[in-house]
Amino acid sequence: MSENLYETEYEVGQDNLQKWGMDVHHPVFWIASGLVLAFVIGVLVWPHAAKEMFDGAKWSAIAAFDWLFMIGGNIFVIFCLILIFLPHGKIRLGGDDAKPEFSYMSWFAMLFAAGMGIGLMFWSVAEPTAYYTGWYETPLGVAANTPEAAEMAMGATMFHWGLHPWAIYAVVGLSLAFFSYNKGLPLTIRSAFYPLIGDHSWGFVGHVIDTVAVIATIFGLATSLGFGAQQAAGGLHFLFGIDGGIGTQLAIIIGVTAVALISVVRGLDGGVKVLSNINMGIAGILLFFVLIAGPTAAIFTTMGTTAGSYVANIVDLSTWFGRDDEAWMQGWTVFYWAWWISWSPFVGMFIARVSKGRTVREFIIAVLLIPTLVTLVWMSVFGGSALDQIENGVGALAGGLDKVELAMFQMLENLPLTGITSFVGIILVLVFFITSSDSGSLVIDSITSGGKVDAPVVQRVFWAVLEGVIAAVLLFGGGADALTALQAMAITVGLPFTLVLIMMCLCLFLGLAHEKKYVSEVA
Template identity: 65%
Template sequence: MTERAKPAVEVGSRYDNVDYQIGQDNVQIAGFDIHNPVFGISAVLILIFVIGTLLAPEAANGMLLDARNWAIAHFDWLFMAGGNLFVIFCLALIFLPVGKIRIGGESAKPEFSTMSWFAMLFAAGMGIGLMFWSVAEPVAYYTDWYGTPLGVQALTPEGKSLALGATMFHWGLHPWAMYGIVGLSLAFFAYNKGLPLTVRSAFYPILGSRTWGPIGDAIDIVAVLATIFGLATSLGLGAQQAASGLAYLGIVENGIGTQIALIAFITSIAIFSVVRGLEGGVKLLSNINMIIAFILLGAVIALGSITGFFSNLLELFGSYIKNIGPLSNWVGREDESWFHGWTVFYWAWWISWSPFVGMFIARVSKGRTVREFMLAVLVVPTIVCGVWVTAFGGNAIDEIQAGTGALAQGLTEVPLAMFQMMESMPMTSFISFLAIVLVMVFFVTSSDSGSLVIDGITAGGKEDVPVAQRVFWATLEGLIAAALLYGGGSEALKALQAGAVTAGLPFAVILILMCISLYKGLADDARRLKYTKARA
């Protein structure tokens, strides 16, 4: 292993002479190109967690749920204030002069078309979650399944409006701002300053040479753990939803065997995609994702009420704008159980996902200006999420109001909610099967993009790592999900999810510091460009 080099500049100055080389701390073992100690410590901690959870799933679930509940109860103010800060910061970057800075330098060109770029952003960031919650969440709020937002009365016109608006609040500007901060930070410091494409690099303006020491190692390790736990949780939950849908159509029985078979199938396709790389794998699947998603979206709108869709769309965005202030507040809330159980939980979950989604966004965004980046990451997905929630959730609430379909009897199983909504539509079998296919393809894109991210972090920021290393992490995600489902069932998955959410607490602080670091870097670059142009 080579000796660690120290950057040649001090904190807060320019980065032109930083001599830290990407991957210089790496060691080559059995065809792997691994960063020491991030790879080793991350792998050991993952192994300890999985073994401990399998040996005592209920105890592990109880312990991690307690940790999650403690973090949510005592630091709700941090999650909420941080989420508001992130939105304001990202919107400010769109209008400030630093918005003209181009990722990768003035001469950099985008590597992907705008549509492929949008497709990859959405597939990695939100796609699978919307499949799971776009019906269940607004229905839960409307029917008072687990409390109602702002204490509104359930099963009323006001309840419907706030159910749509609160769902949009959880899938709109706030989560995408979290992704945007991480994505822009990593892209800027990697492609404009030549630092390794890892989470630690975003803190160079604050930490200086300490970025490459134990503090930086700890930041990257937390990022790896949050990413793989979040992906494995989503893979397990997605397998449960797909299996529920197949059973609902009478194709197979919904059991552990079916769920594990689906995980194996999804993981095998993800491995194939990861081997093909970003261009031939993730980009291709993301484009396929979007095509299927728009077909499904169009079918649900056309087969439901088109006038009802547009009415619900206006109601959703109107309620979102009207209630974004009250929903963003954390002081004196009367709906505390709902607020903690949904909003704070979501913010912790999105923050824990931000290293994965942010780094993936960074990898595909070279050549875009800061302004283009923030508009694409913040505004476009928010609009798409709003249209999707309107089509699925709005239609489900309309069915409840009309007293038609299984959802009119109440929300029973969250994985079945989407299929129960489709039951009242023409061509039920076709659109339900299309939804199952979309769930699985979304999971493949999440898995392979997540594997590429973990590869990069555990390889010290390298973007071209050995194929065997990519396969290792993609396989590990599937094995974790399958092992926990088989050995501990839903309790083990809940423990995994609780662990990922708890990791959101330290990362909330990391994101706040990242805002400071990013602005320092952008302002430094803006001053340098202004000086250079003045001298020209």
């Protein structure tokens, strides 16, 4: 039996064209670029109509297929946990002699920064506050502003940021890493389906898979960049009184894109790794400060109650039938699952890029379990501090959640050194966006070059600039309506990609089983 999963004559780059200093894969590059351009033009011309249309499509998909999103999320968690204990966990990505390219610290910092670092800055205060106060329904129908609501608020927040989203990323990342490093296939989404569709992966079906992945990635990144600019601008206005209007938001996008360009040109070692390490260091300092300066005893208590609530309610929160809180489930949980799935091609492929040399078991533990524990601590420190202020009637949050983008700053306002900590928070938001942007550019670059990891610098620059241009143009031309339409489009893509990820689990298991059998035969 061949070391390759199946015999294939496909070679990386065989369908590529060299144009304008770029090495582009035909037809994925052209179709994806054309569709993105057409969408942006349409949204600019009819921003409100586009928002209504795509918002309608998004909520229709969420309402009609909430069961699929919920089932899919549960499958991914169970599948990953099973892999930890199976003998397949000993398989090393890249073969028995492969060595990791990055230290544990750098590896974890990069996967965490790309995966959800910015979201933790945005929602660690806003989400528990929303659930506790009943800002938009309450999880499992608990009464708002009660001790039970406080525990449930933290447990439900952990549910959205714990095992389920990281399992989604782990499935994609492990699939791509395995089929690329162990089976010699291109580092691109289509390769993960080779066990099921064979050489059709290199034809029309593969082109569709990669094109959808590119569109979902660039729309997700551009949306986050646009909304992030609004959050950072809101923080600057809150802190320094600087006008947070469109001019400031565009300046932020330009600045983030410029730094991301430098990082992209420098590559993984000189760019993304350096920024990720710096960012995780700053985030750790801010975390420690809030832990010490905030209600320390209450925070430690919150860590225990949050973990307990998460474990006690994970089954009920994972169920999609017989729910008294269906509106909450669809508006929060299903929305989150669709968003994580739409981001999974980008985050999963980036994690694959930096994970060569790790065993399957090591990969799952690092991508699934460790981030969940870190998130537990982060959410308990920031969310616990916010709930303590609300329960004691301290600060603006005690009056309810007003502007989501200001929740973090409103919590920090009631701690010492407010100006410094809030400024650090803004810096973290911006650098997390930079790391997401440049890692996303590297991923799109790989997909649109047919799986190459060393495509020309010009190509990396093209995608990094395009992300910033899309965010800036939509923000300037269509405002919040345009960004909402873009976000809705990205989330809608999450519906078909749920099925893609479920099939990916099957393909990965077949591949790992083949690898284990092959290794046993050779031994």
